[in-house]
Amino acid sequence: MGSIIRFGVSIEESLLKNYDRLIAQKGYKNRSEAIRDLFRDSLVTEEWREGKKEMVGTIALVYSHHTRELSRILTKMQHDHYQTILSTLHIHLDEHNCLEVLAVKGKGEEIKKISNRLIGTKGVKHGKLSLTTTGKDLV
Ligand code: NI
Numbered sequence: 001m002g003s004i005i006r007f008g009v010s011i012e013e014s015l016l017k018n019y020d021r022l023i024a025q026k027g028y029k030n031r032s033e034a035i036r037d038l039f040r041d042s043l044v045t046e047e048w049r050e051g052k053k054e055m056v057g058t059i060a061l062v063y064s065h066h067t068r069e070l071s072r073i074l075t076k077m078q079h080d081h082y083q084t085i086l087s088t089l090h091i092h093l094d095e096h097n098c099l100e101v102l103a104v105k106g107k108g109e110e111i112k113k114i115s116n117r118l119i120g121t122k123g124v125k126h127g128k129l130s131l132t133t134t135g136k137d138l139v
Contacts, residue, residue, distance in 0.1 A: 051109030
């Protein structure tokens with residue numbers, strides 16, 4: 001970990017007050033940690049945008065298990081990408097609906113491609129890719 005530096009920022013008073021209120025609601029103990037998280041989030045978002053670095057994420061899919069062939073298609077897609085899809089969690093939400101959460105690791109662009117295909121599969125009611133980092137390059 002590098003050394004810590006302090007720097008000054010000019011900002012409108014009302015904006016800072018609103019931000020302080022927001023970070024207090026989120027449970028931050030101080031402004032510095034909240035700002036560090038903002039910086040980290042921007043860096044991770046940029047890594048995703050570039051698409052070349054190894055990243056991790058989760059893909060959540062909600063679908064009806066009655067939809068013909070859908071479970072089989074989703075399972076096949078997961079076998080086709082077994083190196084990227086590390087683990088899956090399947091929850092039977094009710095008599096009809098399933099939630100499947102996939103933990104993924106790989107190049108950002110590859111993860112996005114797989115995610116778009118899964119979410120776009122006919123019969124998937126809703127899907128969401130959540131992006132994060134391997135944590136290697138962040139302090
Ligand atoms: Ni199920």
